[in-house]
Amino acid sequence: MSNYQLSLIMLACISVISVSGVFAMTSLAGMFSLGQAAYMSICAYLTFCLAKYLDLPVMLTAVVGLAASGLVALIISLPALKLRRDYFALLSVGFGEMISSIVILLGKWTNASIGFSRIPKVDNLVLVILGITALVLFMVRNLKRSRFGRMCIALKTDEIAAKSFGIDVYRLKIKIYVIASMIAAVAGICYGLRNRVISPDAFDWSLSAEMQILLFFGGTNSLTGSVISAAALKILPEFLKGVSFFGVSLQDCKTIIYCALIIVIINFRTKGIMGEHELSLAPLVKLARKAGARRAKESK
Amino acid sequence: MSRCILKTEGIRKNFGGVVAVKDFSFEIDEGQIIAIIGPNGAGKTTIFNLVSKIYELDAGKISLCGADITKKSQIEVARMGISRTFQNARLFTGLSVLDNVRVALDFAGKYSLIEAMLLLPRRWKTERETTRRAMDCLELLNLDRYAGQRPANLPYGIQRRVEIARALVSNPKVLMLDEPAAGLNPEELFQLMDFLREIRAKYPQLAMLIIEHRMDLVMSISDYIYVQDFGETIAQGVACEIQNDPLVLKAYLGEEE
Numbered sequence: 078m079s080n081y082q083l084s085l086i087m088l089a090c091i092s093v094i095s096v097s098g099v100f101a102m103t104s105l106a107g108m109f110s111l112g113q114a115a116y117m118s119i120c121a122y123l124t125f126c127l128a129k130y131l132d133l134p135v136m137l138t139a140v141v142g143l144a145a146s147g148l149v150a151l152i153i154s155l156p157a158l159k160l161r162r163d164y165f166a167l168l169s170v171g172f173g174e175m176i177s178s179i180v181i182l183l184g185k186w187t188n189a190s191i192g193f194s195r196i197p198k199v200d201n202l203v204l205v206i207l208g209i210t211a212l213v214l215f216m217v218r219n220l221k222r223s224r225f226g227r228m229c230i231a232l233k234t235d236e237i238a239a240k241s242f243g244i245d246v247y248r249l250k251i252k253i254y255v256i257a258s259m260i261a262a263v264a265g266i267c268y269g270l271r272n273r274v275i276s277p278d279a280f281d282w283s284l285s286a287e288m289q290i291l292l293f294f295g296g297t298n299s300l301t302g303s304v305i306s307a308a309a310l311k312i313l314p315e316f317l318k319g320v321s322f323f324g325v326s327l328q329d330c331k332t333i334i335y336c337a338l339i340i341v342i343i344n345f346r347t348k349g350i351m352g353e354h355e356l357s358l359a360p361l362v363k364l365a366r367k368a369g370a371r372r373a374k375e376s377k
Numbered sequence: 378m379s380r381c382i383l384k385t386e387g388i389r390k391n392f393g394g395v396v397a398v399k400d401f402s403f404e405i406d407e408g409q410i411i412a413i414i415g416p417n418g419a420g421k422t423t424i425f426n427l428v429s430k431i432y433e434l435d436a437g438k439i440s441l442c443g444a445d446i447t448k449k450s451q452i453e454v455a456r457m458g459i460s461r462t463f464q465n466a467r468l469f470t471g472l473s474v475l476d477n478v479r480v481a482l483d484f485a486g487k488y489s490l491i492e493a494m495l496l497l498p499r500r501w502k503t504e505r506e507t508t509r510r511a512m513d514c515l516e517l518l519n520l521d522r523y524a525g526q527r528p529a530n531l532p533y534g535i536q537r538r539v540e541i542a543r544a545l546v547s548n549p550k551v552l553m554l555d556e557p558a559a560g561l562n563p564e565e566l567f568q569l570m571d572f573l574r575e576i577r578a579k580y581p582q583l584a585m586l587i588i589e590h591r592m593d594l595v596m597s598i599s600d601y602i603y604v605q606d607f608g609e610t611i612a613q614g615v616a617c618e619i620q621n622d623p624l625v626l627k628a629y630l631g632e633e634e
């Protein structure tokens with residue numbers, strides 16, 4: 078495969094990782110945040126700056142970055158999750174902007190808006206990122222199918238009823254928020270490794286909004302749906318590069334196209350393309366078994 | 378002598394100038410079924426909301442098995458074994474019938490978030506146990522064939538029963554049913570009475586507190602009845618005493634001309 082194709086696969090994977098984090102937070106626990114890109118930023122900057130200035134291996138600093146993102150998420154969530162959902166969403170926008178400003182303020186180390194580009198090269202990066210994506214998806218899927226997934230969906234539907242079944246809504250939300258933020262942080266590291274340059278603009282609120290849009294497009298309660306939409310919609314603009322109308326490349330109209338899609342979805346399929354349905358191999362297995370049984374009967 | 382499970386002493390709740398519940402005192406023993414009846418707006422559901430701590434008390438005291446639970450939170454009270462249903466079946470619409478029942482056991486689940494995400498052995502063991510208990514409870518209420526369905530697709534009578542299963546599965550000390558027969562047709566009402574009797578036979582220790590309008594249900598299954606009107610207890614006693622109480626007739630049928 079050409080380098081270009083590999084790079085597209087990585088782009089899709091990073092999108093899938095970040096959207097699956099948002100899935101845990103928004104689709105399961107009903108927390109709407111527009112600041113998840115900030116955790117990508119925190120983790121990416123910490124990982125690569127520490128690796129550069131302290132001359133440590135990226136593997137080690139990535140762990141530090143992840144832990145730090147989790148800690149920041151915990152500190153933010155303690156007061157923020159006491160707020161009502163809409164105020165929480167507002168606060169998350171502010172948080173995202175705050176992190177961007179901090180990155181610019183620390184320009185001496187982070188190179189501010191110019192971007193930090195001293196990121197080591199990793200061999201076979203595609204395989205590494207594919208592996209990480211598979212692991213993250215496996216974990217989020219298990220989360221959905223565990224007692225935590227059930228409790229999250231319960232609290233999203235009816236917080237008071239959830240409490241009357243002994244579910245500690247506040248603590249559960251904090252746990253999920255921290256996990257979701259650490260998944261975003263993983264996406265941040267992958268982003269840095271792929272692009273070899275990180276800048277505060279790359280992680281602004283529009284990236285957070287994009288994650289939410291990709292999630293809603295695929296299906297508000299469907300992990301497989303949002304994963305497919307995360308991958309497909311993310312690389313779609315690359316194919317629109319060559320297409321142009323009246324001298325304007327369609328890629329430049331990315332935002333307009335996204336917004337138009339969202340309006341269509343909101344009006345005609347309020348729960349996203351897949352809604353609550355999950356794609357699974359079960360029907361195929363069933364079909365194969367049936368065919369096998371029929372063949373066995375015929376041979377008799 | 379049976380043990381007193383739940384006891385309230387003079388609990389009171391005001392909403393602005395309206396006294397929703399005025400100094401309500403009652404006690405319920407192990408295995409007893411107590412009904413609270415009264416016309417609309419008599420403060421019956423408010424009593425449930427006070428006991429399950431959805432509302433804060435303005436005055437009074439609540440104790441469970443002798444321990445004071447007046448200051449406990451809604452979550453703590455639920456974990457201590459006071460379980461309830463809601464007037465309008467607040468089932469979790471995003472979950473299947475089986476999951477609605479399982480979720481009532483989940484707060485006590487014996488595996489951590491990390492174990493859940495990595496599918497470690499304790500997760501499997503706990504899930505098997507949870508599923509078994511939930512299925513037993515669904516079978517008791519003859520709901521097992523609906524296990525995989527979404528509650529929104531089921532008839533209202535079934536939804537109400539799923540709600541009872543959800544409240545019952547955690548093996549509570551007190552089960553509070555808020556108008557379990559509301560919206561049921563006569564056939565479903567008979568079924569409900571049968572199920573309540575079966576629950577009583579299967580859980581002889583369980584104390585049940587029922588708010589109900591349907592007199593046939595109340596009179597046939599309750600051991601003791603409290604009648605509320607405008608937040609006050611206007612009568613209490615066993616079924617036949619209540620039926621002939623002039624104050625009760627007045628509250629229900631209005632004053633004689």
